[in-house]
Amino acid sequence: MSTSVRGRIPSASRLGSSSRRGSGFAAKAVAVAALVMVPLAPGLLAADRSAAGSAGLIGIPVESLLIVLLLVIVPWRAVRRVLAGIFGAFVTAALVLTGVDRGFRATVGTPFVLVDWPQLGSAYGVVVDAVGAFSAQLILVGLLCAILACATLLAWAAMRVARMVRTRAAGRAVIAALAVVWLVAGAVAPLPTGAPLAAAAAVGSVETAVTRTESVLAAQAAVARAISEDPFADVPSTRLLAGLRGKDVVIAFVESYGRVALEGQGIAEGVTDVLRAGNSSLAAEGYTARSAWLTSPTYGGLSWLAHGTLQTGVWTPTQSSYDQLVASDRLSLSRAFGDAGWRTVSDVPSDSETWSIGSSFYRYDSLLDARGVGYRGPGFGYARIPDQFTLKHFADTELAGPHDPVMAEIDLVSSHTPWAPLPQLVPWEQIGDGSVYDPQPGQSQSAGTVWQNAKTVQRFYGQSVQYSLGSLFSFLENVDDPNLVVIVLGDHQPAAIVSGPGASHDVPISVIARDPAVFTAIDDWGWTPGLRPGGTSPVWRMDAFRDRLFTAFSERP
Incomplete structure (x- = not known):
């Protein structure tokens, strides 16, 4: 009787093993999803593809391919951690830049330029006046925590996926196949949603921000000319505005x-x-x-x-x-x-x-x-x-x-x-x-x-x-x-x-x-x-x- 019961009830070790396999699979799924979807998010925000919905998060992000390949090739664990951290910070920065730019376009009708970062302080001041200082501080802390969590998640996901690829032949084959598909697709093979299969959204967002900043810096020469070319600079004050005197x-x-x-x-x-x-x-x-x-x-x-x-x-x-x-x-x-x-x-x-x-x-x-x-x-x-x-x-x-x-x-x-x-x-x-x-x-x-x-x-x-x-x-x-x-x-x-x-x-x-x-x-x-x-x-x-x-x-x- 007892033997029959033991045969039907899994042992504690078998239950623990099954639980670990389940949690391990979930962690792998989260890591893969993070590496695929998060680097595509800046492109979705920039293009405002609200009609595309979640389909806009389907593609092959080159940033994730490159970091996984690097982490597989580099033999030193400490260097891999640094590279994963840089990747997480870069993609998160691209996401933040695109989100801020989206907000600027929606509220003040102009793109965000890096040299205009002090305007963020003015925007925060408006939030304080609208919801109060305490609520504004909570919002700011929440945003900072979300940014830190996003960068950490991406770094962890890159390390996790790279370990899978490094220890499994099937993983290496998948990464190699995705790299070939990306190279073949380039940026000219759109999905049904209109999004490119081969994506570089995070790189594109940072590149756009840098290019826009360079344009603003170049335009400063034109502003300097406009400032200096003043037809009224030398008009005597006794003549200027004389018709409004009194x-x-x-x-x-x-x-x-x-x-x-x-x-x-x-x-x-x-x-x-x-x-x-x-x-x-x-x-x-x-x-x-x-x-x-x-x-x-x-x-x-x-x-x-x-x-x-x-x-x-x-x-x-x-x-x-x-x-x-x-x-x-x-x-x-x-x-x-x-x-x-x-x-x-x-x-x-x-x-x-x-x-x-x-x-x-x-x-x-x-x-x-x-x-x-x-x-x-x-x-x-x-x-x-x-x-x-x-x-x-x-x-x-x-x-x-x-x-x-x-x-x-x-x-x-x-x-x-x-x-x-x-x-x-x-x-x-x-x-x-x-x-x-x-x-x-x-x-x-x-x-x-x-x-x-x-x-x-x-x-x-x-x-x-x-x-x-x-x-x-x-x-x-x-x-x-x-x-x-x-x-x-x-x-x-x-x-x-x-x-x-x-x-x-x-x-x-x-x-x-x-x-x-x-x-x-x-x-x-x-x-x-x-x-x-x-x-x-x-x-x-x-x-x-x-x-x-x-x-x-x-x-x-």
């Missing part, structure tokens, strides 16, 4: 105020209604407006590129070109106004640290930011201080009573992503120290809730633009300054989740003033009457504006 000039950038705000389905209706009401109320106050389009050098973010382009007349589509610009002596609008006798002011309510470039390059007399403006109200995400408070504080401190002519750039940031929670307009006389806004964040949906649905994001974007424009009109209606000239424009289109794929870089621009002489000077611009440019309104590149303004308002020799 005027208070405000350049108001409305964050993310792009063409989609006036033409996007489900967005344009509300914004157009605000502009229509603004036209009526400003006309009652004696104002006139003319509008057109400017093509911004940036998209979805990096607002300072647009600010630099408008102010200097130099096209700055990348961080490296902007760095080159602000290290130069190029004449900016703020510096030209300052040299001609205006008091110059920068008002950036999203800044919480001193903006050194504002003094060193733009030469502003006064730099206003989130500190020292007396705001005691609640925060509203990235745009901590509501635009209406920013404009009220500026009016009270810079335009009230007798004063020297002021030139200011004011950044209206309530329409900055993530567009939630949103402030609401309050009566001008009730703004005070901002505590009137205390209940408003709780009356709006949070950014986390809004971003669960693209349609909701678009709706909140439209409402944020309505608020920023409404704040500007509230400012114009309550400031009694017959010499006020306001140039209001967008800095760039919002991200693709709002503006859609392939959207233009066009933004609206309007000149608003009471003095008819201002519009006589720009009559040959051919801009459209009112606050809303139309389909036939002129479209200029943003770098054309500075020279046009100088030409229109400077005294002829």
